[in-house]
Amino acid sequence: MTEDALFPVELVQPQGSHSGPRLVAPGAVHVPGWLTDEQQRWIVARFGEWTQGPVPLRAATLPGGQQMSVKTVCLGWHWQPYKYTREATDVNGRPVLDFPDWMVRLGKKAVSEAYAPELVQDASLSGLADGYAPDAALVNFYGDGAAMGMHQDKDERSSAPVVSISIGDSCVFRFGNTRTRTKPYEDVQLRSGDLFVFGGPSRFAYHGIPKVHPGTAPSDCGLSHGRINITMRVTGMS
Numbered sequence: 738m739t740e741d742a743l744f745p746v747e748l749v750q751p752q753g754s755h756s757g758p759r760l761v762a763p764g765a766v767h768v769p770g771w772l773t774d775e776q777q778r779w780i781v782a783r784f785g786e787w788t789q790g791p792v793p794l795r796a797a798t799l800p801g802g803q804q805m806s807v808k809t810v811c812l813g814w815h816w817q818p819y820k821y822t823r824e825a826t827d828v829n830g831r832p833v834l835d836f837p838d839w840m841v842r843l844g845k846k847a848v849s850e851a852y853a854p855e856l857v858q859d860a861s862l863s864g865l866a867d868g869y870a871p872d873a874a875l876v877n878f879y880g881d882g883a884a885m886g887m888h889q890d891k892d893e894r895s896s897a898p899v900v901s902i903s904i905g906d907s908c909v910f911r912f913g914n915t916r917t918r919t920k921p922y923e924d925v926q927l928r929s930g931d932l933f934v935f936g937g938p939s940r941f942a943y944h945g946i947p948k949v950h951p952g953t954a955p956s957d958c959g960l961s962h963g964r965i966n967i968t969m970r971v972t973g974m975s
């Protein structure tokens with residue numbers, strides 16, 4: 738038996754531990770381990786600044802009076818159920834922080850890499866990165882027991898892709914279809930550092946977070962407990 742047969746190349750590379758980008762549905766791409774540990778720690782430090790105000794991290798109140806379990810702070814535009822405003826009129830009336838330039842660059846890089854031609858094989862998607870300029874971010878914090886029900890991101894007046902990055906505890910991201918909040922859907926594990934982009938035919942797909950796994954945040958991500966998720970969007974407003 739030769740050495741090559743004993744130690745085949747496939748076994749040298751860790752199987753599954755660092756899988757590459759995956760097309761979950763047309764226009765929906767999961768890129769595991771997209772952010773470096775250093776980038777994650779840096780973003781967590783920015784999160785600490787954003788929550789200092791002018792608008793605090795808060796759980797939005799839904800029209801029925803129910804409070805969300807996820808807490809949110811926004812950049813660029815303030816999201817409240819179900820609209821975008823420049824001032825946080827449902828919190829303290831203060832203007833939200835500007836959308837940072839580095840996040841515009843990160844969003845563009847995300848779309849360009851998630852929609853690489855060899856992966857999506859759809860020229861209309863691969864072309865979306867050039868002009869991509871997100872102007873709003875919902876920065877969500879999931880503490881113990883927090884979850885998010887199935888919903889569509891449809892308060893934007895643009896069908897540009899949504900870019901989602903995750904830091905801290907891993908979770909189940911339920912990614913469904915554009916017609917109903919029920920099946921068919923796929924449960925995807927989102928871990929610290931992962932990127933998920935949904936646009937094109939998946940832009941208005943229902944999605945949600947049925948479960949966060951407490952205590953699963955890697956020690957070097959900068960967040961000791963809980964989960965941060967940032968979704969960048971193009972509001973189409975001015």
Ligand SMILES: O=C(O)CCC(=O)C(=O)O
Pocket residue numbers: 875877885890901903910944945946966968
């Ligand atoms: O936490 C996530 O990964 C998803 C968040 C989300 O869907 C939203 O903010 O609209």
Ligand SMILES: [Fe+2]
Pocket residue numbers: 888889890944
């Ligand atoms: Fe969403």
